[in-house]
Amino acid sequence: MAAILIIDDDIELCQLVADYLALDGYQLDMVHDGLSGLKKAQNGNYQLILLDVMLPSLDGLGLLKALRSDNYCPVLMLTARGEDIDRIIGLELGADDYLAKPFNPRELQARVKAILRRVEFANHDNHPAGQLxxxxxxxxxxxxxxxxxxxxxxxxxxxxxxxxxxxxxxxxxxxxxxxxxxxxxxxxxxxxxxxxxxxxxxxxxxxxxxxxxxxxxxxxxxxxxxxxxxx
Structure with missing residues (x-):
């Protein structure tokens, strides 16, 4: 089952998200500051990263920019509701999707599944339409x-x-x-x-x-x- 890294300084929210996604069998790791999150993301074998924009030591956008220099692990940005500029910049930097806080856990679950399906489809050896x-x-x-x-x-x-x-x-x-x-x-x-x-x-x-x-x-x-x- 997919391994997911959550990078968010809201410890209580991280735990709630981890508990909810664990019900689907995902393996969850949590980090609560940007620099530690970047190191974990670069060194870990994750299929998805949930990344908050507002982080101590290194904000989420800076982390994403640094990560995308050599790592294309899918990233779901978590943004404050109404902060359209963060979403646009995040997508420009290579985020796969975004979700505004506060969010419904079922919406998060749906976004996670959709991204992981895309990755599985793209990486599948027996691609249904595999011609060049x-x-x-x-x-x-x-x-x-x-x-x-x-x-x-x-x-x-x-x-x-x-x-x-x-x-x-x-x-x-x-x-x-x-x-x-x-x-x-x-x-x-x-x-x-x-x-x-x-x-x-x-x-x-x-x-x-x-x-x-x-x-x-x-x-x-x-x-x-x-x-x-x-x-």
Whole structure:
């Protein structure tokens, strides 16, 4: 069963979350400050990190930025309700999802399961549609989770990888935000939820390091289109 690291300075909340998630069989570790959390995250073998934004010694955003330099373990950010800027920055830095405090334990459980399903799907050796994808100078290999743009390796989070794969499998076709949210994020699209937009923006930035042409087109209010090529 998956090992989960909780990094939050609210000891009582950590214990409540740990007790609740333990009912599903997860293995839980807890750390209550940023620097210790970063060390634990870098040295541990975790399938998911629950990361609070407000932490002593090193805040959650700083921790995430440091972690993402060489570690792509999925991260679920825990943010104060109404702090939209923290959510946006967290997603820009590579968080897989966010949840506003206070939250319903069942919503946390659903988000955790959705992220772990994405990771399991992306890492599964017997990928149901495991053929190599190559479109518009981007190559995606579901078997080893590698993405290359014009021969250069692109490091993606599990969420970014699955979004790109879905878009590439439907290259030249509009993929609705609702479909992406349901199939990749594991939940219905919600009003004012910027998660998809930020994940797609991250993918664009990573691809644009090695390509000048646009790969993913946004059809405002509808969804996204992976382009076959320039013009």
């Amino acid at each position: 994808l190559s479109v518009n100078q981007v190559t995606l290999n579901p078997q080893n989770r590698q993405v290359h743009c014009q021969g250069h390796n692109i490091n993606l989070t599990a969420t970014e990888f699955q979004l790109l794969e879905m878009l590439m499998r439907h290259a030249g076709q509009l993929v609705s935000k609702e479909a992406l949210s349901q199939q990749v994020l594991g939940r219905r699209l919600q009003l004012y939820d910027r998660s998809l937009d930020m994940h797609i923006s991250n993918i664009r930035k990573k691809l644009s390091q090695f390509a000048n042409d646009e790969k993913i087109q946004t059809l405002r209010g509808s969804g996204y289109l992976f382009l076959y090529g320039p013009g």
